[in-house]
Amino acid sequence: MDIAHDPITADDIPSPAQPPLIKREDYTPYAWRVPETALDFALGLDQTQVTATLKLERNPAGEASDEIRLNGDGLTADRVAVDGANITDWRMDGPDLVIPLSGKAHTVEIATTINPRTNTALMGLYASNGMLCTQCEAEGFRRITFFPDRPDVLSTYRVRMSGPKDQFPILLCNGNNTESGEGEDGTHWAEWHDPWPKPSYLFALVAGDLVANSASFTTASGREVECNIWVRAEDLQRTGHALESLHRSMKWDEEVFGREYDLDLYNVVAVSDFNMGAMENKGLNVFNTKYVLADPDTATDADFDAIEGVIGHEYFHNWSGNRITCRDWFQLSLKEGFTVLRDQLFSQDMRGEAVKRIEDVRILRAAQFPEDAGPLAHPIRPDSYREISNFYTATVYNKGAEVIRMMRSMTGAERFRAGTDLYFDRHDGEAATCEDFVQAIEAGADLDLEQFRLWYQQAGTPKVSVSQQVDGDILRLTLTQTVPATPGQPDKQPMPIPLRVAVHSRTTDSLGAEQLIVLDQATQVFELPLAGPDPVVSINRGYTAPVIVERSLDNADLVFLAAHDDDPFARYEAMQELAVGHLVAAASAELDGAALAEGQSALVDAMRSVVTDVALDDSMRGELMLLPSETYLFEAMASGDRKADPGAINTAREALRTAIGQALATELNALHVRAQKVDFDDPDGRGARKIKTQALAYIAMSDRAKAAAMAAHQFDHADNMTDRQGALMVLCGLDCPERGERLTAFYDRYKTNDLVVDKWFTLQALSSHPDVIAQAKQLAEHPDFTISNPNRVRSLYMAFAGNPSAFHAESGEGYRMIADVILALDPINPQTAARFVSALGRWRRIEPKRAALMKAELERISNAKNLSRDTFEQVSRSLEG
Numbered sequence: 002m003d004i005a006h007d008p009i010t011a012d013d014i015p016s017p018a019q020p021p022l023i024k025r026e027d028y029t030p031y032a033w034r035v036p037e038t039a040l041d042f043a044l045g046l047d048q049t050q051v052t053a054t055l056k057l058e059r060n061p062a063g064e065a066s067d068e069i070r071l072n073g074d075g076l077t078a079d080r081v082a083v084d085g086a087n088i089t090d091w092r093m094d095g096p097d098l099v100i101p102l103s104g105k106a107h108t109v110e111i112a113t114t115i116n117p118r119t120n121t122a123l124m125g126l127y128a129s130n131g132m133l134c135t136q137c138e139a140e141g142f143r144r145i146t147f148f149p150d151r152p153d154v155l156s157t158y159r160v161r162m163s164g165p166k167d168q169f170p171i172l173l174c175n176g177n178n179t180e181s182g183e184g185e186d187g188t189h190w191a192e193w194h195d196p197w198p199k200p201s202y203l204f205a206l207v208a209g210d211l212v213a214n215s216a217s218f219t220t221a222s223g224r225e226v227e228c229n230i231w232v233r234a235e236d237l238q239r240t241g242h243a244l245e246s247l248h249r250s251m252k253w254d255e256e257v258f259g260r261e262y263d264l265d266l267y268n269v270v271a272v273s274d275f276n277m278g279a280m281e282n283k284g285l286n287v288f289n290t291k292y293v294l295a296d297p298d299t300a301t302d303a304d305f306d307a308i309e310g311v312i313g314h315e316y317f318h319n320w321s322g323n324r325i326t327c328r329d330w331f332q333l334s335l336k337e338g339f340t341v342l343r344d345q346l347f348s349q350d351m352r353g354e355a356v357k358r359i360e361d362v363r364i365l366r367a368a369q370f371p372e373d374a375g376p377l378a379h380p381i382r383p384d385s386y387r388e389i390s391n392f393y394t395a396t397v398y399n400k401g402a403e404v405i406r407m408m409r410s411m412t413g414a415e416r417f418r419a420g421t422d423l424y425f426d427r428h429d430g431e432a433a434t435c436e437d438f439v440q441a442i443e444a445g446a447d448l449d450l451e452q453f454r455l456w457y458q459q460a461g462t463p464k465v466s467v468s469q470q471v472d473g474d475i476l477r478l479t480l481t482q483t484v485p486a487t488p489g490q491p492d493k494q495p496m497p498i499p500l501r502v503a504v505h506s507r508t509t510d511s512l513g514a515e516q517l518i519v520l521d522q523a524t525q526v527f528e529l530p531l532a533g534p535d536p537v538v539s540i541n542r543g544y545t546a547p548v549i550v551e552r553s554l555d556n557a558d559l560v561f562l563a564a565h566d567d568d569p570f571a572r573y574e575a576m577q578e579l580a581v582g583h584l585v586a587a588a589s590a591e592l593d594g595a596a597l598a599e600g601q602s603a604l605v606d607a608m609r610s611v612v613t614d615v616a617l618d619d620s621m622r623g624e625l626m627l628l629p630s631e632t633y634l635f636e637a638m639a640s641g642d643r644k645a646d647p648g649a650i651n652t653a654r655e656a657l658r659t660a661i662g663q664a665l666a667t668e669l670n671a672l673h674v675r676a677q678k679v680d681f682d683d684p685d686g687r688g689a690r691k692i693k694t695q696a697l698a699y700i701a702m703s704d705r706a707k708a709a710a711m712a713a714h715q716f717d718h719a720d721n722m723t724d725r726q727g728a729l730m731v732l733c734g735l736d737c738p739e740r741g742e743r744l745t746a747f748y749d750r751y752k753t754n755d756l757v758v759d760k761w762f763t764l765q766a767l768s769s770h771p772d773v774i775a776q777a778k779q780l781a782e783h784p785d786f787t788i789s790n791p792n793r794v795r796s797l798y799m800a801f802a803g804n805p806s807a808f809h810a811e812s813g814e815g816y817r818m819i820a821d822v823i824l825a826l827d828p829i830n831p832q833t834a835a836r837f838v839s840a841l842g843r844w845r846r847i848e849p850k851r852a853a854l855m856k857a858e859l860e861r862i863s864n865a866k867n868l869s870r871d872t873f874e875q876v877s878r879s880l881e882g
């Protein structure tokens with residue numbers, strides 16, 4: 002740990018002292034191995050006693066020393082014994098326990114006592130709704146017992162737990178339940194054994210009053226796996242989808258990646274207090290209830306999809322994460338990028354490739370592009386961190402997935418599979434690095450990735466500019482790439498960028514054949530065959546590379562691509578390009594009246610063909626009908642010296658939506674009427690539900706009274722949450738009596754269902770209602786609001802921070818609200834608090850008035866006393882540079 006190179010001086014350091022900077026290059030193996038770990042838990046909500054017995058051996062690869070350092074976080078040792086005898090010459094070094102230890106092999110026993118009930122950070126062992134559960138990734142195990150809490154120390158675990166039977170009738174841990182029994186005074190106990198060596202971050206324990214939905218799965222080799230989804234009794238009827246998704250994931254991983262499950266038991270537990278989505282603990286996944294519980298009455302189609310995706314994600318980790326884990330946390334994308342790619346491919350296979358790809362690109366652009374363009378930009382394999390929790394980012398996850406997807410695009414699915422087979426083969430049972438993965442793909446898939454490794458090192462979204470020139474019967478396509486400077490990385494090298502391209506002919510309507518080109522120099526010319534006159538280049542089809550393509554196509558060419566391209570992603574992209582070009586120009590006041598009208602009418606025409614094209618399926622139509630988000634438009638507007646102007650973007654986008662709503666009133670109404678007639682269970686039901694709310698939202702832009710009546714009707718007659726939530730979303734943006742009435746009806750109907758109450762908060766915090774700020778403030782006073790539940794906090798404040806017209810209000814009130822919530826939440830749950838900082842961190846790309854207000858809020862946070870490591874790191878990075 003080297004803090005010498007850090008740019009911040011001692012004067013800048015708020016209390017407590019600045020947390021150290023951990024660097025990737027400083028990795029050294031641990032001095033000891035821990036082949037076996039035994040844990041004994043005497044469970045209680047207010048007091049849990051933990052005894053850990055560690056079998057230790059010298060690691061021949063580690064440095065020699067005459068002591069052992071075990072990580073702790075807020076722990077004190079009640080007792081320490083070495084080889085059976087209590088010792089007293091141990092010492093604390095900060096939070097860590099240091100024990101003198103020479104010789105080759107020892108057994109160390111340590112007793113600690115922890116209080117799960119006061120654990121509001123939700124890391125380590127904590128109480129949720131009367132049950133006990135754990136979260137150990139990344140560094141939570143050290144809040145349970147002293148241990149080498151790093152992912153390269155693998156151990157097999159035997160766990161015994163005991164506790165009051167009435168309070169904790171179900172006792173679960175990783176691996177297999179080897180024995181259970183009754184104790185004295187109404188207690189019972191269970192012993193668990195996990196035969197697979199694992200790092201401490203994959204440890205899990207759950208004790209509570211739970212029931213399971215169970216079904217066994219037969220693996221490809223004929224073994225039976227008992228699968229259980231554990232929930233509170235009242236939630237049991239909403240577990241079917243999660244269980245089916247789990248079975249589908251298991252089957253898919255056998256078929257597509259050749260991976261079979263390796264225990265006889267697979268447990269999933271749903272908890273309502275959870276910092277993230279879910280956690281892949283070996284044999285005992287712990288899930289946020291949001292990604293388990295669903296039925297059509299309480300969950301939307303999107304919720305169903307998210308559950309399938311997250312269940313798949315955690316299941317796929319069993320191989321990409323658990324069987325092969327990470328050497329250190331800098332390698333996080335080794336498991337996360339790869340596993341996100343695996344869950345994306347799974348969902349594509351379950352639900353259709355085109356729409357899923359569009360959704361994933363939308364997420365990348367909304368969450369990762371701003372990160373890559375801001376003060377928190379980092380490579381998918383970071384070089385340093387102060388708090389690892391801050392690096393569970395869209396960059397590590399989603400850009401990480403894109404980077405591996407590019408490898409797959411360059412080799413094709415079959416060769417890529419040979420590469421992953423080799424990877425699983427070579428590194429099974431190990432703690433590996435990103436470099437190990439790249440080498441396995443190189444050898445197994447026969448692909449040279451030497452230059453491609455830059456994708457692991459360089460942050461920033463590459464820009465590719467395109468120009469074209471016709472030369473006889475070929476098209477000369479000149480591509481130039483630039484990778485923007487990011488914090489700590491002023492100069493960048495060109496990277497290999499695989500692009501699927503085709504050259505169409507607009508006037509003859511003929512579509513050119515697709516081919517893959519790889520741009521790997523700063524500037525390169527590609528010669529492509531022409532399909533006819535008036536060539537229109539379709540580039541980055543299927544979104545093969547996570548880059549920004551910069552070109553200026555005529556509106557006519559974009560309208561042609563939007564209507565005719567044979568690649569569905571390219572159609573979507575053309576629609577987006579058309580809208581981005583127009584909206585950014587309009588927001589930058591670059592368009593005179595005539596140009597504004599011309600741009601709007603091109604978009605209205607394109608939207609008309611989207612709305613009326615009978616050949617288009619409704620799910621795809623729903624994607625094409627969506628205009629680029631304001632957040633994405635900020636990114637597009639903030640380029641070079643130009644700053645994003647949230648007010649101007651909002652005005653331009655609302656004007657376009659109004660123009661579409663007015664010009665296509667008849668068509669949109671017809672669309673809504675048609676969609677309303679499709680039954681819930683109809684194979685086209687999902688698509689119909691998607692477009693009906695979108696139609697309503699456009700209608701609301703031109704005829705508010707009519708939209709209010711239609712939305713109220715849709716709400717009152719809905720037999721599912723998708724329609725109900727969609728109608729309420731539209732009503733929330735309108736100032737009409739139907740709004741309040743339906744909000745009350747929704748709340749009264751669902752007030753005992755936390756996940757639906759979360760939706761109720763979110764819908765109001767996301768609305769475009771003129772009083773949204775006052776409404777959000779009132780919601781914070783609502784009896785159902787609590788700052789200690791992350792889902793509830795996010796339902797109000799993440800939604801609010803993601804609502805540009807609220808967050809970017811000219812008064813700065815939105816910024817102040819988010820800073821206030823960061824300060825209030827930081828002492829309670831630093832991990833969740835720190836996640837709000839990035840919204841304010843975008844100040845440098847915003848126009849000066851708002852930028853000053855945002856920066857002032859960051860400074861206010863940074864002046865607070867006793868900031869957590871999490872928030873300190875995010876705030877100081879956001880102010881630096």
Ligand code: PHE
Pocket residue numbers: 136138139276277278279280281314315337393
């Ligand atoms: N590893 C989890 C996942 O991606 C995410 C997670 C990280 C959950 C840290 C909790 C804490 O599936």
Ligand code: ZN
Pocket residue numbers: 314318336337340
């Ligand atoms: Zn993951």
